[in-house]
Amino acid sequence: MPLIPATPADAPALSILMEQTFRAAYGDAASEDKLKIHVARSYDPQAIAQRLRSGEIGIWYAPGATDAASDAIGYVQLGFNVSPPAASGPAIEVQRCYLQPEAIGSGAGAWLIDMAKQQAQARGVGLFLSVYQLAPRAIRFYEKHGLRRAAAVKYYIADVEFDDWLMVWP
Numbered sequence: 001m002p003l004i005p006a007t008p009a010d011a012p013a014l015s016i017l018m019e020q021t022f023r024a025a026y027g028d029a030a031s032e033d034k035l036k037i038h039v040a041r042s043y044d045p046q047a048i049a050q051r052l053r054s055g056e057i058g059i060w061y062a063p064g065a066t067d068a069a070s071d072a073i074g075y076v077q078l079g080f081n082v083s084p085p086a087a088s089g090p091a092i093e094v095q096r097c098y099l100q101p102e103a104i105g106s107g108a109g110a111w112l113i114d115m116a117k118q119q120a121q122a123r124g125v126g127l128f129l130s131v132y133q134l135a136p137r138a139i140r141f142y143e144k145h146g147l148r149r150a151a152a153v154k155y156y157i158a159d160v161e162f163d164d165w166l167m168v169w170p
Helices: 008-026 032-042 045-054 108-123 136-144
Strands: 057-062 074-079 091-099 126-132 148-157 160-169
Touching: 008 032, 008 045, 008 057, 008 074, 008 091, 032 148, 045 057, 057 108, 074 108, 091 108, 108 126, 108 136, 126 136, 126 148, 136 148, 136 160
Parallel strands: 091 126
Antiparallel strands: 057 074, 074 091, 126 160, 148 160
16 A cells, blocks of 8 residues: 655645544543643644644555545654654654554554654664553554564643553664
């Protein structure tokens, strides 16, 4: 499955995909008011477009019925200008990697994480991400694809604290 690099023009459609997939994965993890705060802060289309234009992030999406971002079944967002945690050394961050629920198990997730690893290899750096400690399926997926747990870290949805694993590659 060839992934498609997102452009700033794709940001409105990707914003919708991002909110849908996040809510499908973690919609029951916090109250609706906290989720609204997180969504507004994290998935604003103008902010996504600006970050893509600046080169701060890169987004690749897995196409669905068409190659349009509005039909995408999943995506990976990489952060390029981030301070990596001490456990990883120089690295890029997998800031988000999500699939529509119906696409889980289709192989699209492997394409997304492989793109992240290709981008890290091309830059001669490692890769890191954080994953919710109570998401065993996601943890197994990342471990299957060569990432290893390096430390316990905190993640926040608004002001609600969650325990995550910092995972690194290689």
